[in-house]
Amino acid sequence: MKNKMMLLAGTMMALATPIFAQTGGDAGDANRRGAAYIAVGIASGLCGLGQGRATASAAEAMARNPGAIAAIRVSLILGLVFIESVALYALVVTYIAK
Amino acid sequence: MPHELWITGLFNQYFAGPAISIMNLSHLKVEDAAHPWSNWMVCELLVTAFIVVLFGYLRARLSVENPGKTQHTFELAYEFFKASAEDMIGHDGQRYLPFFGTIFIFILFLNLIGLIPFLESPTMYTMVPFGMAVVTFVFYHFAGIREHGFGYIKQFMGPILLLTPLMLPIELISNLARPLSLTVRLWANMFAGDTVFMTFLSLTKLLLPVIFIGLHFFVSFVQAYIFMLLAMVYVGAAVSHEH
Numbered sequence: 001m002k003n004k005m006m007l008l009a010g011t012m013m014a015l016a017t018p019i020f021a022q023t024g025g026d027a028g029d030a031n032r033r034g035a036a037y038i039a040v041g042i043a044s045g046l047c048g049l050g051q052g053r054a055t056a057s058a059a060e061a062m063a064r065n066p067g068a069i070a071a072i073r074v075s076l077i078l079g080l081v082f083i084e085s086v087a088l089y090a091l092v093v094t095y096i097a098k
Numbered sequence: 099m100p101h102e103l104w105i106t107g108l109f110n111q112y113f114a115g116p117a118i119s120i121m122n123l124s125h126l127k128v129e130d131a132a133h134p135w136s137n138w139m140v141c142e143l144l145v146t147a148f149i150v151v152l153f154g155y156l157r158a159r160l161s162v163e164n165p166g167k168t169q170h171t172f173e174l175a176y177e178f179f180k181a182s183a184e185d186m187i188g189h190d191g192q193r194y195l196p197f198f199g200t201i202f203i204f205i206l207f208l209n210l211i212g213l214i215p216f217l218e219s220p221t222m223y224t225m226v227p228f229g230m231a232v233v234t235f236v237f238y239h240f241a242g243i244r245e246h247g248f249g250y251i252k253q254f255m256g257p258i259l260l261l262t263p264l265m266l267p268i269e270l271i272s273n274l275a276r277p278l279s280l281t282v283r284l285w286a287n288m289f290a291g292d293t294v295f296m297t298f299l300s301l302t303k304l305l306l307p308v309i310f311i312g313l314h315f316f317v318s319f320v321q322a323y324i325f326m327l328l329a330m331v332y333v334g335a336a337v338s339h340e341h
Binding site: 074077078081084085088089091092 | 182185186275278279282283286323324327328331
C-alpha cells in the first residue's frame with residue numbers, strides 16, 4: 001500500500017514538473033489549463049476515496065447499532081459535504097486558472 | 099445572449115420598461131436594452147409567485163378538524179425542520195426556524211422547476227445560489243451578534259488567548275470561504291445534473307435520459323437539505339456558548 005502510494009506520488013511529481021517548466025504565450029496558457037484539469041482530477045479522486053471511507057464506516061456503524069441511525073446519518077451527510085467542498089474548491093481553482 | 103425561454107421572452111416583451119427603470123434606479127448598467135430579463139430572474143419570480151400562492155391557499159384553509167393532504171405534507175415538513183434545528187442548534191433552534199424553512203422550500207422549488215419542460219432551474223446560474231449564500235452569511239453573523247453582543251468576536255479567537263494570533267486568521271478565512279462553498283456546491287450540482295442530462299439526451303435520444311431526471315429530482319432534495327443543514331450548523335456555531 002505504502003509503496004503504491006509512493007509510486008503514485010512519484011509519478012505525479014514526474015508528470016507535474018514538465019507541465020510547469022514550459023513557458024510562452026499560448027502554450028503557457030494551455031499548460032496552466034492542463035495543470036488545473038489534472039489538479040481537479042486529483043482532488044476529485046481523493047475526495048472520492050475519502051467519501052467512500054466515510055460512507056463505508058457509516059454503513060458499518062449503522063449495521064452495528066440501528067438505534068443510532070438518525071444521528072449517524074446527520075454526521076455522515078455533514079462529513080460528506082465538508083469532504084466534497086475540497087473538490088469544489090479545486091473546481092473553483094480551475095475556473096480561476098482558465 | 100444565451101437562448102431565451104418563452105416566458106423570459108414574454109417578460110422582455112411586456113416588462114422591459116420597469117426592469118430598465120429599476121436597474122437605472124440602482125445605477126446598474128443596462129447591457130441589452132431589449133432583453134433586460136434573464137431566464138433565472140423570471141424563473142425565480144415564477145417560483146416566488148407559486149410559493150406565495152401555495153402558502154396563501156394553505157393558510158386560508160388551515161383547519162384542525164379537517165386537515166387536507168397539502169396541510170399534512172407541510173406539517174410533516176415543519177416537524178422535520180424543527181427536529182433538525184433542535185438537533186443542530188439546541189433549544190434555541192425554534193427561534194431561527196422560519197429562516198431555515200424558507201431556505202429549504204425556496205431552494206427546493208428553484209431546483210425542481212428545472213424538471214418542467216421549457217423552464218430551467220435558476221440555481222444553475224451562480225448568481226442565485228450566491229444570493230442565498232450571502233443571505234445565510236449575513237443571517238448567521240447577525241444571529242451571533244444578537245446572541246453574544248460584542249463578545250461574538252470570542253468565537254473567532256480560539257479556546258485560549260495564547261492561540262488567538264493563530265486562530266483569528268484561520269477562522270476569518272474559513273468564515274469567508276463559507277459563502278463560496280455554499281454557492282459552488284449548489285450551483286455545481288445543478289449545473290452538472292443538467293449537463294449530464296443534455297449529454298445523454300444528445301447521445302441516446304430516448305428513454306435513458308429519464309434516469310438522469312430521476313437523479314436530478316433526488317439531487318434537488320439532497321442539495322436543498324444540505325443547504326439548510328449547513329445554515330443550521332453555521333447558526334449553531336455562531337450562537338453556541340463556550341463551556
